Amino acid sequence: MIIILLSIILGLILTLMLLPLGYIAPEWLLLINIYWAIALPTNNKLLLAFVSGYLVDIMYGQVLGLTSLTYVIYIYIILRLYNSLRYMTVTQQMVVISFFILIKQHFFVWSNSVIGIDSEYFDLLISAILSGILWLPIYCILRYLRRKFQVS
């Protein structure tokens, strides 16, 4: 559990460091959440996703609850599909996760427009592709940590 929290803090640091990039920055926290959802699919991952989405909202100065809504739905889907995701190779996972994030960004844009906020569409698309590419290092690092510290 401590390792999970530490990885979330690492995600926070990475997000804060890339804050000046705006919405192009990859979704570190979401990637970390996805990893833990696939590796240890338990119910509290939904809560974790909610909290980390809330933190992202506060960091970006958005309306509170927008990102946590998208994160919770995303992690729910991952928790339903974790069996099939585990049997894929990392490259396949990269493509699938990138595609899911693309869908998530559309949901984000849509819910922003319901509230009446313009969002940078192309930045969000680039962010989805970047996150897909960065799934590989995140996967390797977190898997190493999980095996070393026997997280279960």
Add this chain to the structure above:
Amino acid sequence: MSSPIFKKSVTNFYLLLLLIILSIASIVFDKKYPTSNNIRVAVNDYIFNPIQFIIESPASFINTIINEKKTINDMEIEISRLKKENLKIKANLQRIDVLENEVTRLRSIKALAIKKIKNIKIAEVLQRDVIPNKKSLKMNIGLKDNIKMGQTVMGVNGLIGQVVEINSFTSKVLLITDSSSNVPAIIARTGQQVIVRGESQTNMMEIAFLKNEADVQKGDLIVTSGQAKRFIPSIKVGRVKDIVKNEGERFSKVTLIPLESINSINEVIVTSDEDGMIK
């Protein structure tokens, strides 16, 4: 976890529903009462500010080492220079007092008297681009210094922006060069009221909706008008740099240069006029 390979779904649908409802409630609440966000302030103060401090400490450490190199000699030279400057400025100030009286008298005919700026606080700039995709900066004063939403932030030479987010020890400023920022202003030469809008890409500003036949010249000074009670009146905003009049269109494109070097300023002045600001 010893379980069969194909377990049934582990997820709890009701937990999902609960969290979705919580999120939507939080969105609605935040939309309805945008100022009463204690969670935001608390998380910013106790989680993000320490993390940011840790991230920035290597850079600031190197900066202090570089700054230490300034010898005392340099300092003495600077002090003598500043003293001379101070004398000059004091001499000029006496003339300005007279001028200001005269201007107030003239303006009172137009019922637009200058209010003296009171309540000055000086803040240091901590960081830039703190709001994603917006021209913004973060300064080192906050709730504890009685900062309020929408207060005017200016430099020595001119307007910089307005306060948009306040935490306990820091606050965020939206710059006038951001494209979502609109400043009610007047052209000082003619007294025509205009709206100055930022241009994020070029770090300049433009006058929105100025008709082709309007009287505007290169080098005209633009000052805030104080309408809508957002900005304090009569603060310099910028100078007209370029005017493009298109025959086919109703409005001409007027570009302004900000007078303050907004992207490199280190110390800003947070002010409000005698009435205090709204909100």
